Amino acid sequence: MQQDGTEPPFQRIVARVRAAITAGDLRPGDRVPSTRELMRSYGVAMATATKALNTLRQEGLVEPQPGIGTVVARRPRPRAAAGAEGPEPLDRVVSTAIRLADTEGLAALSMRRLAAALGMPTMTLYRHIAGKDELLVRMTDAVFGESPLPGADTWPGWRAAVATSARLQWGVYRRHPWAAEVMSFTRPPMAERAMAHTEWNLAALERAGLSLPVAMHATIMLANHVRGTAVNLEWEATAEQDTGVDNVEWFTAQQARFTRITAGGRFPTMRRLAALGGAAVDYELDTIFEFGLTRILDGLAALIG
Structure with missing residues (x-):
């Protein structure tokens, strides 16, 4: 959500289309505006319009129709009456929460918002999961489980082992930027599949000759590099969704101010x-991640050697 309390542009689009469907102005099978039509009508970027349509799809309100486009769903997801729900599978609760965090950001994920997406009263949701803290742990465990570490029988040398873990973590954050906000070494989520990376790196570095305390410091350093770089993914996505301005457009708009500040000689x-020009430095986060990872591995090699 934006800091001034107003809704992000994509949520305003979702609310208007949802209201039109609820009121019957858009009926099952009716075509809804395309991404480009939403861009023109609401003056938003393509990413914002795409996110709005994805959110409507995930709510079960619209569906793709080959040869036509996106239409109002012919069989909308049923909303059960209060008190009439049967047991809700926990995996559906977690997967729905992950989809919401992926499309709307972690700040927009609340138990009330999740209950609405699941079509149940908020209090019913608490029958299946204790609260948001437990939800975040289960979400973290689920996304880290998407790309498991190799088996012990494929154990490589320490450098390849540590790099494997770092790149798998980076992949998790690339797919789910919100996860970087959840991870912490001061109050880490007790997510078993995330903890497996700590165990993996500790074992690899101890085998290489480091004491366990030093290996733990090195593991924290590695994880903080991955997470610290990945935090920018969520911030960047949220900023673009809220403003409709991508990074290139933002830097272009800041050029005059940068020139004015640096003109004084400070x-x-x-x-x-x-x-030197914009092409002189590659600011892509993937490049920054790999550069930092290589330098850390070089430093550990010197320490181990």
Whole structure:
């Protein structure tokens, strides 16, 4: 959600289309506006329009129709009456929460919002999961389980082992940017599949000759590099969704201010770097992640050697 309390643009689009379907203005089978039509009508970026349609699909309100486009669902997801629900499978609760966090961001995920997506009263949801803390642990465990670590019988050398773990973690954050906000080493979620990475790295570094305390510090350093870089993924996605401005557009808009600040001579090195042109430095997060990972591995190699 935006800091001023207003709804992000994609949520306003979702609310209007949802209201039209509820009121009967859009009936089952009716075509809903396409991504480009939403962009023109609401003055939003493609990412925002796409996210709005994805959210409506996940709520079961619309569905793709080959040769036509996106239409109002002919069989909308049923909303059970209060008190009439049967047991809700926990895996559906968790998978729905993951989809919401993926599309709307972690800040928008609440027990009330999740209950609405599941079509049940909020109090009924608490019969299946104790609260948001437990929900986040189960979500974290589920997404880390998407790309499990190799088996012990395929154990590589310490460097390849540590790099494997780091890249698998990066893949998790790439698919689910919100997960980087959940992970912490001060109050880590007790998610078994995430903890497996700590065990994996500790074992690899101890075999390489580090004491367990030093191996733990190295494991924390590695995890913080991955997570610290990945935190930008969620922030970047949220900023683009809320404003409709991507990174390139944002930097272009800031160029005049940057030039004015550096013109006084306080930042001569930064000014010379900027003069090299935008292609001089690759600011892609994947590149930054790999650069940092390689330097950390080099440092550990010196420590171990």
